[in-house]
Amino acid sequence: MKLWGIDLGGTKIECAVLDSENDLAVVIRKRLPTESDKGYEHILSQIKKLIDLVSEEIGERPLKIGFATPGVSEPDTNLMKNSNTTCLNGKPMQKDLEDILGIPVKLANDANCFALAEALMGAGKDYPDAEVVFGVIMGTGVGGGLVVNKKIIGGHHGIGGEWGHNILEENGQACYCGKKGCVEQVISGPALERFYERESGEKLSLKTILEKYHAGTDGHATSTIDRLLEYYGRAISTLINVLDPGLIVIGGGVGNIDLLYNEGYERIKKYIFNNGVITTPILKPNLGDSAGVFGAALL
CATH class of the missing domain: 3.30.420.40 (ATPase, nucleotide binding domain)
Structure with a gap:
């Protein structure tokens, strides 16, 4: 069929x-x-x-x-x-x-579908022993999906994997969910652009901010990207401390930033409850924008 x-x-x-x-x-x-x-x-x-x-x-x-x-x-x-x-x-x-x-129709959140597709058809194909796979979305918003033993964990309230709405920065920026300082309001693309604008008075795209960071000529760009890496390390560590997944796959535009997979990976060590040791594979997705629709079919 x-x-x-x-x-x-x-x-x-x-x-x-x-x-x-x-x-x-x-x-x-x-x-x-x-x-x-x-x-x-x-x-x-x-x-x-x-x-x-x-x-x-x-x-x-x-x-x-x-x-x-x-x-x-x-x-x-x-x-x-x-x-x-x-x-x-x-x-x-x-x-x-x-x-x-x-x-018959089955619905699942798009982040969960992303995680399912990557676990079964994408990056997870190289990690067949990964019982727990967490799919992170870091783009315009921040979200996540949880797959355990090849099945989505939707949760009691249907919010399984909603990583983006935990508080990451006390008394930070107000979020549409009603809280302040959610992960989404700290390390999403728009949040990083807003931080740079507050620091510098200039409105730039994240791509341009990243270019200035690599050029080493803009202190505000340096502080913006350093903020991303530090809070990313802290936020990912909570996923590992609670779920200890065998694989994390990061989708979304912010997830394309290569620094997350080296310098960002090092920052996780400061917060992980494992004596600073981390061996969790954290990868870019293999399926691109196909993951959502493939995950839906796999439901």
Whole structure:
């Protein structure tokens, strides 16, 4: 049986079909714009339209389908929450999708789908003995996904892996979640750019800040990147202290910064509860922006 997945993004919806559970070869990938500004019902219709198009193209329809979603379906109420595509919040999305598609639907947070895909199809293929895999997202926001023995751990409240909303800096920047100083407000791309602007009075992209850091000509860039590395080390150490994963994979734009994998790795040693010894593989992802949709199919 073919495995169908949908990655529901803020700007695009992508469908992927994998050949079978035993052969994860990609049969087809196809995208449509989300057009989330037109509302919840329109998003549902775009999803159905995309599945219809793919079904026509490959000559068969799905028997069940997985979805990578922004936010998560609350286990107690089955209503969506914590989604930055805000029209989804409070909606019984799983039920509505099952009604409109006429097949069983499984939802998981997009960070969890990223972690699952990397564990089974990506970086994790080189670490088959890693029972616990944690997928970190460091980009516009900061999030995470947890996979144990090849299964997503969604958790009692559906927030398993939500690493980005632990407090990292006491009395730091206010976060949309209601707290101050969350991981997301310290080491996400926008947070680093805001810190540089506060320090220097100049608004620059993270890419430019990083270039100035490497040039060694801008003290504010130096303090911005040093802040990233120090807080990254502290934040990752908490993951290792609690979960001790066999593999950590870091996705998102900030995760492309090579310093995280050498100097940042050294900073973890200051905080880890293991006499300063760390052997955890921490890697860039292998699947790029495919991880979300592949993870959805693997659900």
